[in-house]
Amino acid sequence: MEKRVTFKGIWLPxxxxxxxxxxxxxxxxYPAGQAIWQSLFxxxxxxxxxxxxxxxxxxxxxxNSYYRASFVTTAVFSILVTLVSMGVALYLAxxxxxxxxxxxxxxxWPYAVAPAVAGVLWLFMFNTRVGVVTWYxxxxxxxWNHVLNGEEAMGLVVVASAWGRISxxxxxxxxxxxxxxxxxxxxxxxxxxxxxTRFRTIVFPLLSPTTFFLLVVNIVYAFFETFGVIHTIxxxxxxxxxxxxxxxxYSDGFVGQDLGSSAAQSVILxxxxxxxxxxxxxxxERRVHY
Amino acid sequence: MATVSLRNVKKSFGKTDVIHGINIDIADGExxxxxxxxxxxxxxxxxxxxxxxxxxxxxxxxxxxxxxGLEPMERDIAMVFQNYAxxxxxxxxxxxxxxxxxxxxxxxxxxxRVEEAAKLLQLEPYLKRRPRELSGGQRQRVAMGRAIVRKxxxxxxxxxxxxxxxxxxxxxxxxxKQLQRRLGVTSLYVTHDQVEAMTMADRMIVMNxxxxxxxxxxxxxxxxxxxxxxxxxxxSPPMNFLDVALAKDMPxxxxxxxxxxxxxxxxxxxxxxxxKVLYSEALxxxxxxxxxxxxxxxxxxxxxASLAQPEEGAQVGLAWSKADQITFDAHGQRx
Numbered sequence: 001m002e003k004r005v006t007f008k009g010i011w012l013p014x015x016x017x018x019x020x021x022x023x024x025x026x027x028x029x030y031p032a033g034q035a036i037w038q039s040l041f042x043x044x045x046x047x048x049x050x051x052x053x054x055x056x057x058x059x060x061x062x063x064n065s066y067y068r069a070s071f072v073t074t075a076v077f078s079i080l081v082t083l084v085s086m087g088v089a090l091y092l093a094x095x096x097x098x099x100x101x102x103x104x105x106x107x108x109w110p111y112a113v114a115p116a117v118a119g120v121l122w123l124f125m126f127n128t129r130v131g132v133v134t135w136y137x138x139x140x141x142x143x144w145n146h147v148l149n150g151e152e153a154m155g156l157v158v159v160a161s162a163w164g165r166i167s168x169x170x171x172x173x174x175x176x177x178x179x180x181x182x183x184x185x186x187x188x189x190x191x192x193x194x195x196x197t198r199f200r201t202i203v204f205p206l207l208s209p210t211t212f213f214l215l216v217v218n219i220v221y222a223f224f225e226t227f228g229v230i231h232t233i234x235x236x237x238x239x240x241x242x243x244x245x246x247x248x249x250y251s252d253g254f255v256g257q258d259l260g261s262s263a264a265q266s267v268i269l270x271x272x273x274x275x276x277x278x279x280x281x282x283x284x285e286r287r288v289h290y
Numbered sequence: 291m292a293t294v295s296l297r298n299v300k301k302s303f304g305k306t307d308v309i310h311g312i313n314i315d316i317a318d319g320e321x322x323x324x325x326x327x328x329x330x331x332x333x334x335x336x337x338x339x340x341x342x343x344x345x346x347x348x349x350x351x352x353x354x355x356x357x358x359g360l361e362p363m364e365r366d367i368a369m370v371f372q373n374y375a376x377x378x379x380x381x382x383x384x385x386x387x388x389x390x391x392x393x394x395x396x397x398x399x400x401x402x403r404v405e406e407a408a409k410l411l412q413l414e415p416y417l418k419r420r421p422r423e424l425s426g427g428q429r430q431r432v433a434m435g436r437a438i439v440r441k442x443x444x445x446x447x448x449x450x451x452x453x454x455x456x457x458x459x460x461x462x463x464x465x466x467k468q469l470q471r472r473l474g475v476t477s478l479y480v481t482h483d484q485v486e487a488m489t490m491a492d493r494m495i496v497m498n499x500x501x502x503x504x505x506x507x508x509x510x511x512x513x514x515x516x517x518x519x520x521x522x523x524x525x526s527p528p529m530n531f532l533d534v535a536l537a538k539d540m541p542x543x544x545x546x547x548x549x550x551x552x553x554x555x556x557x558x559x560x561x562x563x564x565x566k567v568l569y570s571e572a573l574x575x576x577x578x579x580x581x582x583x584x585x586x587x588x589x590x591x592x593x594x595a596s597l598a599q600p601e602e603g604a605q606v607g608l609a610w611s612k613a614d615q616i617t618f619d620a621h622g623q624r625x
Contacts, residue, residue: 183375186342191389191440192363201388205379 038263057264078222085162089169111167119232150241176210292353292443299348325487326497368437518622551592553614561607
């Protein structure tokens with residue numbers, strides 16, 4: 001049985017959680033409330049007055065083809081980032097579980113690189129004029145130009161976003177794999193299971209709590225924290241092909257100065273991520289073997 | 291069902307040699323126990339037979355096939371692990387059916403075979419449970435069941451009873467032995483417990499530091515140990531090792547005498563050695579008397595509880611017949 005800590009009064013526990021509540025209130029509840037409030041108005045171009053429009057901002061957004069396209073972009077982007085970063089991390093964790101510790105240490109480094117810095121690093125490598133990778137691709141006869149080609153731009157921001165994330169996922173997968181007793185894998189080998197069968201029927205099910213956790217965390221990461229990468233590499237272009245929802249919130253609000261629409265977008269984003277997380281916990285978690 | 295033979299099997303990890311050449315021919319249906327202290331290489335030897343460790347040199351054959359290069363799954367073996375190694379996310383039924391399913395056995399046959407094994411092991415009420423909902427003994431049975439349903443030609447056991455409490459261990463030891471007799475499957479069983487080895491084995495391999503010190507039937511090994519190590523390891527309390535000067539007409543290379551505790555009598559007349567009683571342990575049917583000899587060495591006497599027990603601190607004489615003494619040379623080998 002879990003031992004429960006009980007307090008006699010209400011003041012001490014309240015005091016103990018106060019810092020967290022204050023932080024959440026200042027940095028989450030207040031801005032979220034502001035966003036919801038502002039999403040109902042259209043401010044004038046000089047920011048001197050606001051006009052109440054009800055759900056007008058939302059109606060306009062949902063009928064806007066650029067905004068709808070941004071949903072698809074976001075879906076493609078976050079699925080790719082999640083799959084690439086988790087796939088590569090799992091592969092590396094499986095290969096390095098017994099390897100020298102130095103590889104593991106090196107693999108954790110990219111996590112320490114800020115997204116914006118990572119974006120610039122990748123931008124240099126793939127720069128259309130001076131990029132090393134671009135040059136080698138040119139030697140192979142491939143003309144890389146993510147400034148003009150939307151698919152290449154998407155590929156680049158996915159790789160740059162997934163890169164730093166691999167470290168994080170790798171750590172969790174490594175710990176998850178180490179928790180699976182070696183004899184269980186050996187027993188499966190004796191039972192006649194080849195590598196892929198073992199992975200599919202033993203390792204992956206036993207790793208499912210880790211995988212589920214990472215899935216949730218990575219999707220949230222792809223939705224929000226990749227802003228820096230996209231901003232530095234493509235600024236959402238070309239032709240909005242890498243404008244994910246969170247980037248559109250920024251560009252419509254701070255570049256386009258349409259603060260009402262921007263606020264409405266952040267409300268939609270808030271609801272969307274909430275719903276996604278609920279769905280994940282409701283439906284995927286059932287298939288997880290704890 | 292198959293014979294197993296090991297031909298000069300060696301194993302090294304890097305530059306460290308852990309197994310120095312083991313030879314044995316195991317008959318079809320024979321129950322072989324590999325026994326030895328921790329780190330003697332017994333588990334490594336078993337894992338080599340299973341295909342979980344590579345063989346550095348030598349040859350392992352199962353049936354008529356040399357299996358050195360074969361994957362574990364190709365060797366037609368089943369293994370029971372010390373920690374059971376059950377698949378935690380599968381029910382007992384799925385655990386036992388796993389191997390058959392992979393082999394593509396028809397569903398009806400899988401069910402029939404699993405149920406047959408479950409009946410044999412009294413696991414029928416638990417087929418739908420997960421391993422974590424079972425007791426240690428039941429998990430042990432599931433691990434056995436998983437081995438049985440595949441009808442392999444060789445069973446390998448890696449200390450399967452070490453995680454059970456003493457009483458259950460005695461019971462399971464009997465069950466495993468009976469099951470093996472009934473199924474008639476050639477078995478290799480690794481343990482560090484000499485009682486398990488004595489009671490279960492048709493023949494046992496006593497290993498010490500990567501070498502098979504002696505291979506033989508349990509009573510033969512007990513009565514006629516080939517090395518000092520075997521005499522000390524097999525039997526509880528262990529064999530007494532005494533100064534060779536206590537006996538007459540010894541071969542010149544003899545360095546020590548080995549005498550089993552039950553072969554020494556406390557006697558006032560005709561005693562070959564004298565000493566002081568340190569303490570006695572009354573076990574009920576018998577009593578162990580620990581004696582410190584005049585030369586500073588120790589001896590244990592196992593005698594019937596009905597005999598007169600000497601007082602602690604009393605001076606006693608110890609006697610044994612020449613037929614019961616075994617002589618070892620300076621290297622611990624028989625001479």
